[in-house]
Amino acid sequence: MINIVVVSHSALLAKGVEELARQMMRGDGCKLALAAGVDDVEHPIGTDAIKVMEAIESVSDCTAIVVLMDLGSALLSAETALELLDPEIAARVTLCSAPLVEGTLAALVAANSGGSLEQVLAEAQGALQAKQAQLGEMIPGQKPLNLPLKKGKSLSWKVQNPHGLHARPAARLAETLALFDAELVLEKNGQCANPRSLNQLALLQVHRGDTIRLIADGVQADEALAAFKALAEHHFGEIVSESQQPSLHGIPVEESISSGPILQVARFWPQIVERRVGPDDVLNEQQRLRVALQHTLNDLNKLAERTGALIGKPQAAIFGAHCMLLDDPDLQHAAYTRIAQYQCNAEQAWQKELELIAADYRAMDDEYMRARELDVRDILRRSLSHLQQQPIPPILITAPSILILEELMPSEVVMLDRRMVLGICLSGGSALSHTAILAKTMGIPMVVGMSGCMTKTHTGQKAMLDAARGVLQLSH
Structure with missing residues (x-):
């Protein structure tokens, strides 16, 4: 395996190159690492030899590492990093003078395809040829491919x-x-x-x-x-001739193209039985709710730990916020008071209190804040499942599939096996929800607001998801 490191003065530029590269790559035949910008809020443009060294070390589990750079001082930082590296790793590093954007893309495709170091370097160095040819410029050293057409x-x-x-x-x-x-x-x-x-x-x-x-x-x-x-x-x-094949449209979240069988996933919600309780049962209902909320809090802490380990601490904070909402004394007191005042069971009281909070979010002017109502319903579903002793069924995926759902909770996204999810289509949802944010961070192609995706597809049906355009093309 040959891995690639991009050294740039700008973190935004490097991220852009990475985004382009991810569109090209299929499989895991090559790793890409970035060493871009410096940790200075007021002057973020620059390169850091330590960052370059750490980036190289992060992808050193390979036979060779190719480093591409943008400007002259990036080369100096890369050369300094070589001096700081373990000699065994440094010996496997090649600094490449190819243009950063075109060279990185060409090198990644060659490396991901299993090319040799010589082939990867040749692809990177020749990455400007197509542009030069299109502009009518002379291409130094270009040799025509001479393979016999009559053979084979x-x-x-x-x-x-x-x-x-x-x-x-x-x-x-x-x-x-x-x-x-x-x-x-x-x-x-x-x-x-x-x-x-x-x-x-x-x-x-x-x-x-x-x-x-x-x-x-x-x-x-x-x-x-x-x-x-x-x-x-x-x-x-690519998606071609939409008029010849049925297709569905939605709003892109994570942009990529994937194809495979569809797996429809039914939405689960605990069945709630409304009932009045007598004065003697009020304390019992309050205690039932107290125990269910503690179980839910334990679940959320475990989800935060899993998210932090697999995705990152910023994403784990989503479930930290869920814990804060759930553990709000005022909210819990309101639910306990509702049980006593209206003599209703714990499920009714808790559902009513959280539905009021969700409605407040939906009424907000800010689109980002409106999307937070899904977090409230995620907490509600989990706590109701504990109250009803109806465990939330996991999403079972036996083969790589494009998931089709009405909605997907943030807590469900982090439990998905990324290797088995080719993409996700939701009939509802928001591109600003925590579900969408987590999916994007995990690199899962996703489209929301795809009206009709549940009724016009079926499990096992072949499809191609162009998440960049928000299109699901269905096979006949």
């Missing part, structure tokens, strides 16, 4: 992608074909390219309506052609 088997495809084989679908093609033991060449109108190279694919300048032909020869030629055909039929991972 071939398969042709007319590209239907609206923007042709731009960076993202080209990256999918390069990574897919990297797996096969075969000699491969992609041809368009007599011009040839290595389909395992993002740069070579860009030089072909494949537009919508162009016909491309993959020629394969070798041990796994048939497998390579079959993989090419399957990827092409899915338009290299």
Whole structure:
């Protein structure tokens, strides 16, 4: 494995490069680490050799590390970091002079595809070739690919992608074909390219309506052609011709593209039986509520610990806030008073008090604060489940799937197995809810407000989720 480190004067610039890179990467064949900016609130622009060293160490579980930098002093910081590193790690580090944005993307695709260090460096260094060719500039040292067109088997495809084989679908093609033991060449109108190279694919300048032909020869030629055909039929991972296939639309949260089977998840809410209680039962109902709230508080503390360990302390604070709301003496006193005054059971009293709080949030002008009503209902559901002794069923996922739900609670998101979730579509929800914020932090493609997603899909149905556009395309 070859990992990549980006060194930049600007944390925002580095984050932008990372966001682009995540759009290109599939699988876990390469790790990316950032060393950007300095810890100075008033003057955040700069580079720090210690940060560079720590970034390199964080991805040192590999055979080689390629470091890309933006400006001259970033190189100085990287060179200083090499002197600070353990010699064994430093010996595996290569500083690369390629352009930061284009070079990082090209290097990541090559590394994620299992390319050698030489191939990764060559892709990074040649990352400007497509731009130079499009602008009519001379490309120093460019050599045409010379593979015999008459050799091997071939398969042709007319590209239907609206923007042709731009960076993202080209990256999918390069990574897919990297797996096969075969000699491969992609041809368009007599011009040839290595389909395992993002740069070579860009030089072909494949537009919508162009016909491309993959020629394969070798041990796994048939497998390579079959993989090419399957990827092409899915338009290299992009949504195409929405008028020909049914699709649903919503609001993007975490932007990515994924495809796989749908798994519909039914919404669970504890069944509440309303009943009046006698004067002698008031203390018993108050005690029932007191015990249920303590169990709920224990649950929330465990969720905060899990979130802090798996995602981060800022995200764990979400459940810390839940604990503060639940443990509010005034709120609890109001519920106990309601039980005594109206002689209702604990469930009715507690539900009424929390519904009043949720309604207050929904009435707020600020959209971010309105989204907090979901947190209140998350707490309510959990405490009612303890009162009713109806455990909240976990979301069981037996194979990687796109989850379709009416709504998803923040406490449910952090319990998901990220490896099994290809994406999430909610018929309701808000892009500013803590559910959306947690999903985004976990890197889960997500779309909210997708009206009809529960009624127009079914479990097992194949679909492609383009979370960048908020579109779920369904197979027939």
